Amino acid sequence: MESEVITKAVSERYAHAVTNGEEMCCPTGYDHEDLRSFIPEPVLKVSYGCGTPVGLSTVQPGETVLDIGSGGGIDCFEASRRVGPTGRVIGIDMTDEMLALARTHAPTVAKNLGYAESNVDFRKGQAEAMPVKNEDVDLIVSNCVINLSPDKPKVFQEMFRILRPGGRFSISDIVSDHSIPNYMIHDKEKWGDCLSGALPLHEYWGGLRAAGFLGIHQVNLIPWRVIDGIHFLSITLTGYKLTTPTTTASKFATLKGPFSQITDELGQTFTRGIPESINPQTATLLQTPLYENLFVFSETPEKLTESDPRWSSILPEDSDCMWAGDFAMLTGPCLEARDDDGHTFHCGVPLEICSKTHRVLQHGAYQPYFGVINRAMQPSSHEAIICEPTGGCC
């Protein structure tokens, strides 16, 4: 299907929904009671997001935030509150009816927040060609929009262009656990329902990385719907447009665990306990959230042994295991990671795991790096399998 046909169908769908005050879409987590204190009801009524990308406690007063596909304006208005009167918010949307609603209520929100004037600028435009200057933005947010774009690589490139070096994104979107079949892709209606355009998780990551983003990891993952065996998930991701210092204090990084080996997004592999020389770009990358927890940084090579209190290893318990239909997905930031039971996880690719591995991944040290879905369509008999004495059962 032509991109223009998809875009037109999506815009008409949302124009119709907002005109009729229709309730649509996905699981969101904003506390409407709290938002009601400053956001008018007609905006809350057409909240069509699938997450809380502006719920970031890292949003700083004075920042410039841009919302891709701002709709009725809910995320822009929450961002307006968080950046304060000295900050700026830009909302981009392609649908006139959405922009009209958001612009109507902007002065009321400003008044409720005690601002002299609104700090939100709603602009008409496409996510694939945003009407925004290069490097103008500190933080990009988006709530359930990028799946609707027929040209996601272009959206990711645009995000990278408008973000200042050192900036970050926080996006909630619908993704899938595997490729969407053609009969869904060529169904105009299902584009507007956030189904046809959902990318498999690993492709979403690949698109962001290809655009230049790094440190990409999951903040939240909520299973949404299962249609014809395809799992649709609401995911909130964050990632960075990193700056590279010319010098750095840390010249070596030693993986301390719980993974026995990882490969970072720049392609460098680290084995637990073995110090690796790192360049300034890698040093910057490894100091972003989730990487940072995995490493010891040092000026000179520092080897770790099992007896070192910083060494971390989580072994499965010594019991039988069961297969219950669980699949684990590594949700960043590493490209690849290996556990102590011989599993190699690839970012965004589901791997079937047994009950013992499931318990291991629920451990606090592993949990932030994984999402687990259950693909069993019917209850399984849960027959216990006796594990090999030398290793795991999966």
Ligand SMILES: C[S@@+](CC[C@H](N)C(=O)[O-])C[C@H]1O[C@@H](n2cnc3c(N)ncnc32)[C@H](O)[C@@H]1O
């Ligand atoms: C599911 S709604 C989400 C709206 C808002 N983010 C929220 O959470 O309520 C999708 C919005 O994105 C806009 N949109 C979809 N694709 C777009 C694109 N390619 N460029 C600009 N806006 C787009 C639609 O017009 C609609 O307002």
